Amino acid sequence: MMQTDTHADDVAALREMAREFTEGFNSGDVERLMRFYGSSYVDVNLRQPVQSHEERRDYYAWVIRRGLGRIQVHPDEIQVHGNFAFVRGRIVLSRQDAGGLASSIAELRYLEIARKGPDGWKGFWGMDGPVQEYVPSLLPGDVANGRHPA
DSSP states (O other): OOOOOHHHHHHHHHHHHHHHHHHHHHHTOHHHHHTTEEEEEEETTSSSOEEEHHHHHHHHHHHHHTTOOEEEEEEEEEEEETTEEEEEEEEEEEEEOTTSOEEEEEEEEEEEEEEEETTEEEEEEEEEEEOOOOOTTOOTTTTTTTOOOO
């Protein structure tokens, strides 16, 4: 009897979730995004972080209407622990000028926690933020005072 590698199947499903999220966002299809959310979601970045499914839908409709650009979601690490998964990755946000050329690119890091239920994996908690530069050999004021890392 052939056994399936559930862990590998789960990782593949979570990667597909990121791919579908990217396609849904870039095409403006809010319903496509919402397939990956359960009845509530905690978005740590929002002042009112706990959202119902409807509130999350309204949030994404608002984000897409703002025309923030196109995204690419890259899950860099996926850890599956039973019915829970931790997905750490990058979101690359690119904006284009009127000529279709990239006018700005921003990179965010994200952490998503998903739960597996009867209808598959659903995100229920997440956060993202801009990538920060960190050079451990520099102290505050070093660059301003002309000192550079060795």
